Amino acid sequence: MSDAPSVGQVQRLGRHGVLIFLGLLFVAPFLWLISTSLKTNEQIVQASPAWIPRPATLQNYLNAFNTVPLLEYGKNTLIVTLFSVLGALCSNTLVAYGFSRIQWRSREVFFIITLATLMLPFQVTMVPLFIMFSKLHWTNTFLPLIVPCFFGNAFFIFLLRQFFLGIPRELSEAARIEGASELQILWHIILPLARPALFTVALFQFLFSWNDFLGPLIYLNDQSKFTLALGLANMQSAIGLSDFGMIMAAAVFTVAPVMLIFICAQRYFIEGIVRSRTT
Amino acid sequence: MRSNIARSLSPEIKGLLFISPWIVGLLWFYLYPFLASLYYSFHNATAFGPGAFIGWRNYELMMRDPLFWKSLANTIYFTAGSLCLGTIAALSLALLLPKNVRGASVYRTIFYLPTVVPFTAISVIWIWILHPRYGLLNHLLESIGVGAPGWLSDPAWAMPALILVSAWSVGNMMVIYLAAMQEIPTELYEAAKLDGASAWQRLIRITLPMLTPVILFNSIIGLINGFQYFVQPYVMTNGGPADSTLVYSLYLYRNAFQFFRMGYASAMGWILFLLILVLTAIVLRSARRWVHYRG
Numbered sequence: 001m002s003d004a005p006s007v008g009q010v011q012r013l014g015r016h017g018v019l020i021f022l023g024l025l026f027v028a029p030f031l032w033l034i035s036t037s038l039k040t041n042e043q044i045v046q047a048s049p050a051w052i053p054r055p056a057t058l059q060n061y062l063n064a065f066n067t068v069p070l071l072e073y074g075k076n077t078l079i080v081t082l083f084s085v086l087g088a089l090c091s092n093t094l095v096a097y098g099f100s101r102i103q104w105r106s107r108e109v110f111f112i113i114t115l116a117t118l119m120l121p122f123q124v125t126m127v128p129l130f131i132m133f134s135k136l137h138w139t140n141t142f143l144p145l146i147v148p149c150f151f152g153n154a155f156f157i158f159l160l161r162q163f164f165l166g167i168p169r170e171l172s173e174a175a176r177i178e179g180a181s182e183l184q185i186l187w188h189i190i191l192p193l194a195r196p197a198l199f200t201v202a203l204f205q206f207l208f209s210w211n212d213f214l215g216p217l218i219y220l221n222d223q224s225k226f227t228l229a230l231g232l233a234n235m236q237s238a239i240g241l242s243d244f245g246m247i248m249a250a251a252v253f254t255v256a257p258v259m260l261i262f263i264c265a266q267r268y269f270i271e272g273i274v275r276s277r278t279t
Numbered sequence: 280m281r282s283n284i285a286r287s288l289s290p291e292i293k294g295l296l297f298i299s300p301w302i303v304g305l306l307w308f309y310l311y312p313f314l315a316s317l318y319y320s321f322h323n324a325t326a327f328g329p330g331a332f333i334g335w336r337n338y339e340l341m342m343r344d345p346l347f348w349k350s351l352a353n354t355i356y357f358t359a360g361s362l363c364l365g366t367i368a369a370l371s372l373a374l375l376l377p378k379n380v381r382g383a384s385v386y387r388t389i390f391y392l393p394t395v396v397p398f399t400a401i402s403v404i405w406i407w408i409l410h411p412r413y414g415l416l417n418h419l420l421e422s423i424g425v426g427a428p429g430w431l432s433d434p435a436w437a438m439p440a441l442i443l444v445s446a447w448s449v450g451n452m453m454v455i456y457l458a459a460m461q462e463i464p465t466e467l468y469e470a471a472k473l474d475g476a477s478a479w480q481r482l483i484r485i486t487l488p489m490l491t492p493v494i495l496f497n498s499i500i501g502l503i504n505g506f507q508y509f510v511q512p513y514v515m516t517n518g519g520p521a522d523s524t525l526v527y528s529l530y531l532y533r534n535a536f537q538f539f540r541m542g543y544a545s546a547m548g549w550i551l552f553l554l555i556l557v558l559t560a561i562v563l564r565s566a567r568r569w570v571h572y573r574g
Contacts, residue, residue, distance in 0.1 A: 019375055019382075023389045029447070030392070032415050033404050045413050091300045098297025104290040110298065117309050121507050121555060123531050124548040125312035127319060127541050131326065132312070151304025182293055211397035213510045218536060233399040233514045236406070244407050255400045262395040266388055269395070273451050274458040 033255075037061070037248035044245055060245035061253075067239075067246065070253055072224060073231040080145050080216075080227060081209040087149030088156055088205040089198060095152045096160030097186050101172055111161075117154045122214065130218055144219045145212070149205065155276070156201045162275055163197035164190060200272035203265055210258055228254045316545040324542035337546035347547070349522055350530035353438065357526060358505030360442035362498060369452035369497070373460060374486070376453075387457070394450030398510035405444045406431065406515055431516050434523040441511055441524060452497045459493040460486065488571040495570050499559055506555050527551060 031051065036044060037060050038053040064070060098104075099111055133144040167190060175185045191198070216230040226234065232254050236247055262269060288296075295302070320337055323330035341347045372390050376383050393401065408415045409430040417427035428436040463486065471481050509528040512518060518525035518533075531551070535544035 015375060015380065019380070019386050022372065022375070023386055026389050026393065026447070028415075029404050029408060032408060036407065049413070049415060049418055091304070095298045095301040098294045102290055102294045102297065104294030106291075107294060113305070114301065117305070119503070119555065119559070120309060120313065121503070121548070121551055123507060123528055124316055124552045125309065127324075127535050127545045127548065128312035128315035129308065130535070131324075131328065131541065132315075134326070148304065148308045150300065151308065152298075152301035153304075157301065182297070207395055211395075213397070213399055213513075214532075217513075229397045229399045232397075232403060233510075236399075236403050236514060237517075241406075241410070244410075244413075247403050248407065251400045251403050255396050258395050258397070259392065262392065263388065266391065270387070270391070270454050273454045 030255075033248050033251060036244060037252050039245055041243070041245060060249040063243070063246045064249040064253070068231060068235050068250060069223065070228075070231070070250060073226050073228045074253070076142070076225060077210060077227040077229070080142050081206055083142070083146040084149040084209040085202050085205045087146060087151075088153065088201055091150050091152045092156040092160055092201060093186070093191065093194075093198065095157050096164055097182070097190065099157060100161045100164035101167075101169075101185070101190065102182065114154045114157055126214075126218065133219065139219050140221045140225055141219075142225070145209070145215050149209075156204070159201060159272060159275055160194070160197055163194055167193055196268060196271070199265070200268045200275075203261070203268055204272060206261065207258060207269075316548050319542050320546035320549050322542045324540075324545065326539050326541060330542065333542070337543045338550075340543065341546060341550065346522065346525065346530055350525050350527045353523070353525055354506055354508065354527040356438055357442060357445075357508055357524075358502060360439070361445040361505055361508075362501045364442055364446045365449045365452060365501060366494065366497065368446045369449040369456055370490075370494075372449070372453045373456035374482070376457060377460070387454070390453055391450035393447045396448075399514055401444065401448065402511050402514035405440075405511075409440055409444075432520055434521040437516055437520060437523045441515065444511060444515075452501070455493055455497060456490065459490055463489045491570040492572065495562070495566050499562055502558055502562065503555055506551060506558075 035051055035053055038056040038058070040053075040055070040057055040059070043050070043053060099107060099114075129144070130139070133139055136143075138144050138147075171189050172185050175189055180188070210227075211229055212227070213229045213233065216227045217233075220226055220230060223231075223234070232247075232250055235250055239247060319329055321332060321334060323333050323336075376386055376390075380386075409417075411417060411427070411429045411432055414430070416430070420427040430440045431437050467485050467489075468481055471485060476484065507528055508526050509532065512524045512526050512529050513532070516524040518529050527547070528551075531544050531547045534540045534547065
């Protein structure tokens with residue numbers, strides 16, 4: 001009796017077998033990406049493809065950096081991303097504080113309007129926004145990508161408001177009695193407690209900006225202004241199917257930073273996604 | 280002195296001051312462009328401004344534009360396909376991954392990874408994997424003796440290929456299902472076990488009904504995202520072959536930024552908005568029949 005595996009053990013083994021299979025299925029495209037980026041062109045078009053590049057070469061990376069200003073794209077992406085994160089943190093904490101820690105009359109009405117903007121597709125506002133930004137002479141600069149981040153975003157306002165509402169009201173009341181202003185309460189009491197939520201907002205904004213394609217596609221014309229996401233698509237359409245190794249090398253350069261950040265900070269991402277549902 | 284004034288402000292003023300950045304943002308980046316696009320949709324607008332008033336002309340043209348209807352049909356095809364496949368994939372992954380499984384967080388990270396990667400990178404990776412001649416997928420299919428389609432170069436297979444690719448990025452849905460499953464009271468399962476319910480019966484009678492509110496939430500998000508689907512068809516197929524992957528947002532983008540028919544594009548934007556509203560309302564209405572609400 002004790003030698004034979006129990007039903008529970010068999011089920012557990014089966015479950016792990018399925019999970020390992022699915023896990024491999026999910027990482028396979030990434031492994032294939034890295035493998036291709038390290039192969040010579042002869043290996044890439046081999047009749048029976050191999051997972052391990054023999055010999056492994058960095059030639060594709062050298063070619064990619066020589067053909068396309070990848071470092072410039074990286075620098076641009078970093079500028080847009082960092083300013084967007086800064087803007088998102090500043091604006092959304094203030095706004096979320098107003099929506100959660102102060103009692104005022106039309107608060108709920110404003111909040112419902114805020115949530116309604118989540119239903120508005122970018123495709124509706126895209127054309128007037130483009131015309132407005134081009135009249136301001138902001139096209140072909142990073143401003144249309146960065147400036148809106150300094151004026152709040154419904155998703156982040158919602159996330160932070162949920163978090164701020166969870167902080168006991170007595171903490172603010174005590175500070176108010178001692179004569180602290182609202183900004184002091186926000187800075188000294190709320191923000192230190194809300195660090196995980198702020199981190200989540202920063203990570204999401206980082207991801208949105210790093211991965212954004214339609215915004216850069218519309219607003220940026222010069223190659224010297226391109227972000228990585230746009231530059232990679234541009235490279236794909238220019239070089240096409242003739243040099244997969246080089247495109248895969250550029251893709252690795254685009255993907256690696258977000259992946260590393262996600263793996264290090266995944267808890268905050270996942271909590272944020274889960275919290276987005278709870279009302 | 281200053282802080283005394285600040286403290287004596289009424290809560291209304293204080294609240295409005297705190298949300299003032301958002302009020303500016305709301306007017307500047309949402310309300311103005313929202314109304315302006317309605318205005319443009321009745322004008323012969325170009326990249327330089329609204330142009331002449333032409334009444335319902337843009338909407339009439341749209342109704343007679345075969346590419347508009349084609350792009351709408353393609354979008355519905357994609358949204359329905361990716362929503363079905365994505366829901367099945369995300370639910371299956373979540374069901375396999377309760378918290379007590381050893382290594383759950385490692386698996387969860389792996390399944391979530393494709394969700395954080397830029398769509399353009401996803402596109403170039405899959406162009407390569409789906410390559411008819413040298414692609415990994417067709418090598419695998421040929422090695423097991425299955426006929427290999429031309430994927431992105433075949434009008435019949437291009438959209439199924441895009442739906443397949445979309446199922447790779449189901450991380451958000453999966454994580455939301457996982458969290459919802461942890462909220463199901465364990466007593467329900469214990470009681471069902473005592474009554475002799477099998478694992479399958481517990482899945483069908485407890486887990487799935489209890490998840491229906493979350494399935495509804497994910498379906499609405501999936502609907503909104505599906506109708507805005509843009510990057511992969513832009514990069515992977517550019518709407519081809521034979522317009523088989525010309526989705527709504529791609530056709531709208533072309534009208535606005537390649538043909539500079541800004542008025543027409545604005546009209547398309549408003550129709551998109553109304554379509555999303557109507558479909559969301561229909562899904563919410565249908566929810567009464569299939570969503571199980573606790574208490």
